[in-house]
Amino acid sequence: MAFQPEILKVLGRIAANHKHESKVRLLENYELELRKLLNHKPTRSSHINVCQHIAGYFKNDWSSSEKEKFNKKLLLYKEGKVGGQC
Incomplete structure (x- = not known):
């Protein structure tokens, strides 16, 4: 994806x-x-999209604080402040 x-x-x-x-x-x-x-290299934004897609499966299971923590990590990744995917 x-x-x-x-x-x-x-x-x-x-x-x-x-x-x-x-x-x-x-x-x-x-x-x-x-x-x-x-042959296509994934981009940072495509990794973010995949992570958001996966997170959607857990949205009803995560607490508000877990969702907030996830979104903060994703933002740090988007800004290039943390590496890796998800």
Whole structure:
């Protein structure tokens, strides 16, 4: 998702195999798209987007202080004051 969301969707469609392609053809198509995906370097903003997306799954489980701590860390990352992802 951090690399290129559009290609991630393509990979999902290939994996779903709605066209009932042979396994060989399916893997060939998947590999081709995966290589395209991995040729793009993720950006800081795309990592932030992924972290926000993941956090959305926990929004009902986190307390207000946990959400605040997460958002502060994300802001520090956005500003380049901390490294890593999420």
